[in-house]
Amino acid sequence: MKLKSLLKKVRKKYGAEIEARLTEQSVVLSGEMDDWEDIVCVGYLFVDKERKRHVVNDIRLRGAPLRKEEVHQLDSSLDGKEYDVVIIGGGIVGLTILRELSRYSLRLLLLEKESDVARGASGANDGMIHPGIDLKKGTLKAEYCLAGNFMYEKLAEELDFPFKRCGQYIAYGSWKERLLSGYLLYKAKKLGIPGVKKISREEFLKIEPELTWAKGAIEIACTGVTSPYEACVAFAENAIENGAEIALETPCLGFSVQDGKILEVITNRGRVKAKAFINAAGVFADEIASMAGDRYYSIHARKGSDLLFDNKLRLLNTIVSRLPSLKDRRSRTKGGALVLTCEGNILAGPDAEEVPDKNDTATSVASVERVFQKHSRVLPQLKKSDIIAYFSGLRAATYEEDFIVEASKKIKNFIHVAGIQSPGLTAAPAIALDVAWMALEILGGAERKAFKAKRKRIPRMKELAPSERMALIAADPDFGKIICRCEEVSLGEIKAAIRSPLPAKTIDAIKRRVRAGMGRCQGGFCLPNVLKVLAEESGMDYLEVTKQGAGSEICLYPTKGSESDVL
Amino acid sequence: MFYDAIIIGGGPAGLAAALEASKRGLAVLLLEREDRTGGILKQCIHDGFGIVRFREKLSGPEYAHRFSAGLEAAGAEVRTFTFVSDIQECDGGFLVTASDASGMHEFRGRNIVLATGCRERTRNQILLPGTRPAGVYTAGTAQYLVNRLGLLPGKRVVILGSGDIGLIMARRLTLEGAEVIGVYEIKNTPSGLPRNIAQCLLDFNIPLHLCSTVTEIHGKKRIEAVTVSKVDAAGRKIPGTEERIPCDALILAVGLIPENELGEKLGLRIDPKTKGPEVDQRMMASIPGVFAVGNSLHVNDLVDYVSESAEIAARALSREYSERKILKIDLDPKFMYVVPQMLDLNAGLDELIFYFRSNAIYENPRLVVSVDGVDVWSRKYMILQPPLMERIKLSFGKFGLNENSKISFRIEVGS
Numbered sequence: 001m002k003l004k005s006l007l008k009k010v011r012k013k014y015g016a017e018i019e020a021r022l023t024e025q026s027v028v029l030s031g032e033m034d035d036w037e038d039i040v041c042v043g044y045l046f047v048d049k050e051r052k053r054h055v056v057n058d059i060r061l062r063g064a065p066l067r068k069e070e071v072h073q074l075d076s077s078l079d080g081k082e083y084d085v086v087i088i089g090g091g092i093v094g095l096t097i098l099r100e101l102s103r104y105s106l107r108l109l110l111l112e113k114e115s116d117v118a119r120g121a122s123g124a125n126d127g128m129i130h131p132g133i134d135l136k137k138g139t140l141k142a143e144y145c146l147a148g149n150f151m152y153e154k155l156a157e158e159l160d161f162p163f164k165r166c167g168q169y170i171a172y173g174s175w176k177e178r179l180l181s182g183y184l185l186y187k188a189k190k191l192g193i194p195g196v197k198k199i200s201r202e203e204f205l206k207i208e209p210e211l212t213w214a215k216g217a218i219e220i221a222c223t224g225v226t227s228p229y230e231a232c233v234a235f236a237e238n239a240i241e242n243g244a245e246i247a248l249e250t251p252c253l254g255f256s257v258q259d260g261k262i263l264e265v266i267t268n269r270g271r272v273k274a275k276a277f278i279n280a281a282g283v284f285a286d287e288i289a290s291m292a293g294d295r296y297y298s299i300h301a302r303k304g305s306d307l308l309f310d311n312k313l314r315l316l317n318t319i320v321s322r323l324p325s326l327k328d329r330r331s332r333t334k335g336g337a338l339v340l341t342c343e344g345n346i347l348a349g350p351d352a353e354e355v356p357d358k359n360d361t362a363t364s365v366a367s368v369e370r371v372f373q374k375h376s377r378v379l380p381q382l383k384k385s386d387i388i389a390y391f392s393g394l395r396a397a398t399y400e401e402d403f404i405v406e407a408s409k410k411i412k413n414f415i416h417v418a419g420i421q422s423p424g425l426t427a428a429p430a431i432a433l434d435v436a437w438m439a440l441e442i443l444g445g446a447e448r449k450a451f452k453a454k455r456k457r458i459p460r461m462k463e464l465a466p467s468e469r470m471a472l473i474a475a476d477p478d479f480g481k482i483i484c485r486c487e488e489v490s491l492g493e494i495k496a497a498i499r500s501p502l503p504a505k506t507i508d509a510i511k512r513r514v515r516a517g518m519g520r521c522q523g524g525f526c527l528p529n530v531l532k533v534l535a536e537e538s539g540m541d542y543l544e545v546t547k548q549g550a551g552s553e554i555c556l557y558p559t560k561g562s563e564s565d566v567l
Numbered sequence: 568m569f570y571d572a573i574i575i576g577g578g579p580a581g582l583a584a585a586l587e588a589s590k591r592g593l594a595v596l597l598l599e600r601e602d603r604t605g606g607i608l609k610q611c612i613h614d615g616f617g618i619v620r621f622r623e624k625l626s627g628p629e630y631a632h633r634f635s636a637g638l639e640a641a642g643a644e645v646r647t648f649t650f651v652s653d654i655q656e657c658d659g660g661f662l663v664t665a666s667d668a669s670g671m672h673e674f675r676g677r678n679i680v681l682a683t684g685c686r687e688r689t690r691n692q693i694l695l696p697g698t699r700p701a702g703v704y705t706a707g708t709a710q711y712l713v714n715r716l717g718l719l720p721g722k723r724v725v726i727l728g729s730g731d732i733g734l735i736m737a738r739r740l741t742l743e744g745a746e747v748i749g750v751y752e753i754k755n756t757p758s759g760l761p762r763n764i765a766q767c768l769l770d771f772n773i774p775l776h777l778c779s780t781v782t783e784i785h786g787k788k789r790i791e792a793v794t795v796s797k798v799d800a801a802g803r804k805i806p807g808t809e810e811r812i813p814c815d816a817l818i819l820a821v822g823l824i825p826e827n828e829l830g831e832k833l834g835l836r837i838d839p840k841t842k843g844p845e846v847d848q849r850m851m852a853s854i855p856g857v858f859a860v861g862n863s864l865h866v867n868d869l870v871d872y873v874s875e876s877a878e879i880a881a882r883a884l885s886r887e888y889s890e891r892k893i894l895k896i897d898l899d900p901k902f903m904y905v906v907p908q909m910l911d912l913n914a915g916l917d918e919l920i921f922y923f924r925s926n927a928i929y930e931n932p933r934l935v936v937s938v939d940g941v942d943v944w945s946r947k948y949m950i951l952q953p954p955l956m957e958r959i960k961l962s963f964g965k966f967g968l969n970e971n972s973k974i975s976f977r978i979e980v981g982s
């Protein structure tokens with residue numbers, strides 16, 4: 001690597017004096033610069049084409065505020081406990097690994113710092129199960145993506161989460177765009193993606209009649225869609241049913257390392273021993289690696305915003321995008337698509353923006369506009385007034401733009417599963433298979449046990465036939481009492497979420513499991529009722545009910561002279 | 568068995584429709600989603616309800632009671648905690664599918680009265696950016712939390728939007744010991760009723776900031792602050808005017824939208840201005856036998872008119888209707904809307920009630936109604952303004968209207 005010439009380039013282009021040094025596994029950059037985008041660009045500049053080293057980009061943003069230390073509840077509920085494997089991170093990656101390992105006679109613990117699983121990127125994406133047509137052959141991304149894609153039918157069936165292999169259509173509106181479509185056919189062949197073909201305008205309009213501008217499309221039959229947080233909850237619940245434990249609101253604060261081996265993980269609930277540790281911490285994976293003294297890559301957060309439209313729109317049946325213009329092709333995202341979610345909403349998928357703060361999931365007018373403009377080119381019938389929600393997630397990108405799935409070279413019992421950004425949801429089940437093997441290798445093997453592969457989800461009144469609804473109501477009248485009007489969610493469903501294997505303890509957790517508050521009124525009507533049910537079912541005071549864990553209380557005070565717990 | 572009318576929703580509109588229809592001897596079924604009737608009135612513990620109708624200042628629950636009390640005696644069947652999931656046209660009327668704690672039910676009715684009320688616009692509908700913490704609630708939700716659950720969202724409150732419920736909540740929160748830092752309104756005029764501006768803000772020294780809006784929400788888990796900014800005439804924020812205001816609650820009073828998912832599924836034609844079904848003088852929508860009343864028809868400012876529109880529909884309920892002969896009413900662009908939007912020439916044409924709002928403030932305007940180009944009625948107003956809904960009574964019987972006639976409403980300003 002010609003560090004000197006690269007440093008000269010940085011000096012010339014950005015006027016910045018930075019330092020670069022080589023370690024065994026990385027090139028480490030340090031210094032200070034004024035602009036975050038520039039810092040990220042410099043990181044990319046140092047990517048080793050031969051893939052011998054990773055980039056650790058420690059260039060600081062001048063004047064950046066220090067990250068606010070999060071305050072965590074302290075107790076000793078986990079202190080002194082011993083496990084075979086501890087997984088750090090309750091996103092799709094950590095949860096698929098947890099479930100995979102729960103096939104064996106192992107003591108398993110997953111640590112999640114937030115109040116529920118899937119609070120990071122796993123819960124804030126468009127739910128697409130990708131074919132990986134935009135990926136480079138030979139990357140881990142391409143390999144795991146295609147393998148993961150084909151695992152979803154069976155997983156969705158076993159774990160009873162929504163999944164549709166609806167197919168994806170990349171439409172073109174001009175001969176210029178059509179020329180580009182040939183490239184997609186070439187890529188599909190090269191990557192071994194089956195079921196990719198050109199279809200005519202007539203064939204396409206039969207599938208998507210509203211996209212009248214299309215001259216034709218490329219069909220990718222194996223693209224699918226799932227409900228990402230439901231999938232996460234499914235993996236979590238099934239793992240728990242098979243004996244695994246999940247500790248929520250429990251961050252990893254450090255490790256005690258001895259002779260190149262992690263002995264304990266330090267948490268807010270005490271020190272926990274384990275034989276193997278798996279880092280699946282998403283955007284924070286490099287920080288967890290650093291706690292173990294094994295940070296050889298950087299994760300930079302790339303924000304993407306999605307828009308969700310009212311489910312009364314009947315404009316889309318599958319997943320559709322338009323061939324990107326050459327300009328768009330330079331950006332580091334697949335460009336996003338319009339997705340008909342499993343719940344029947346249109347979701348307009350994400351843009352890309354590098355952000356310095358890994359907790360920054362705030363939305364901006366600019367990004368909402370950007371995403372809306374991009375997709376109204378595909379579906380001009382979309383109106384801003386039909387947007388019912390928008391949210392942002394952070395992709396955990398490495399500078400190499402590939403997954404890191406490997407045992408640590410420095411720490412004997414530590415596995416890195418890092419840089420799992422899009423298509424991470426697709427790839428996760430395939431990654432989990434490999435990581436489970438790596439863990440077993442560290443443990444010296446483990447016995448398989450009686451494994452309950454099936455999990456049932458909470459019934460959805462809205463989706464059931466009248467006779468099925470009748471039967472449920474007969475068994476439990478609460479299933480006949482509708483609490484959330486927009487999504488038609490019953491009291492029975494809400495109570496079931498509160499009593500589930502990974503009990504919903506917050507308003508958001510209930511929302512993600514049974515969709516109460518997910519509709520067009522966004523909880524305006526049902527929030528107080530859900531709050532009441534949650535408090536009563538879990539023996540909380542009304543004032544203790546939170547949106548998403550400690551520090552997010554719905555209400556802060558009682559009114560004058562009222563005692564909220566007696567009401 | 569066929570009910571003469573199935574009324575969906577047991578708020579002020581549904582209650583009034585059910586009472587009036589059953590008094591007239593019709594077989595009525597009222598379906599209410601919640602465990603009690605009364606709708607939003609249940610949480611409206613302030614007064615001011617019934618001034619027009621009863622010449623009294625009632626609280627919300629008192630107003631609702633005036634209707635619900637006599638309902639069973641009048642013979643109406645009321646089912647609470649019953650959720651309507653579907654309405655379909657069937658032979659002889661409509662088939663309503665509903666669920667309650669005892670199971671799934673199918674009810675048949677010759678007529679349907681939609682009295683489903685309205686919902687509040689959320690932060691998402693006004694594209695309010697920033698984080699998504701706890702502590703951000705619509706005014707109606709906050710009202711429920713405070714008045715029905717005895718919970719205070721916070722004690723340092725910013726209110727966005729000057730809609731009536733927001734103004735009422737500004738006063739209510741102040742009375743409960745919270746500090747309402749200010750009410751921020753993006754427009755250059757308030758959207759709530761003048762009387763609420765006076766009684767809820769001025770009387771409590773709560774500042775109203777016009778041409779200002781919240782441009783960002785801060786705080787990861789719970790709201791910590793908002794950024795407010797001045798806006799220009801087009802509603803764009805003016806750079807450099809941003810101010811960060813620490814707070815522990817943000818209340819949104821940014822508009823109401825009629826709830827018409829059932830009506831839309833049925834295929835009713837919706838007026839893009841009111842966001843409610845288009846109706847004739849009987850409040851009958853584009854499908855004969857389907858009526859829309861109260862706030863599901865258009866957002867009213869006084870509950871008295873909600874009840875009135877419901878009673879107009881109730882009086883028109885019949886087992887059969889003669890074929891309709893529809894005449895649309897022409898509006899000049901100074902109207903935000905006029906309800907009803909059309910007349911059925913085969914139904915009664917005298918003593919018709921019209922509700923309207925202007926699209927802007929007009930001082931000393933004249934409302935003029937013409938038939939076939941000839942002015943037949945006019946009234947002078949001191950002021951017309953969007954927050955104030957107006958009501959007029961007109962008779963068209965004497966004009967010998969036919970399908971080629973032209974009825975126009977216009978607002979004349981100046982001179």
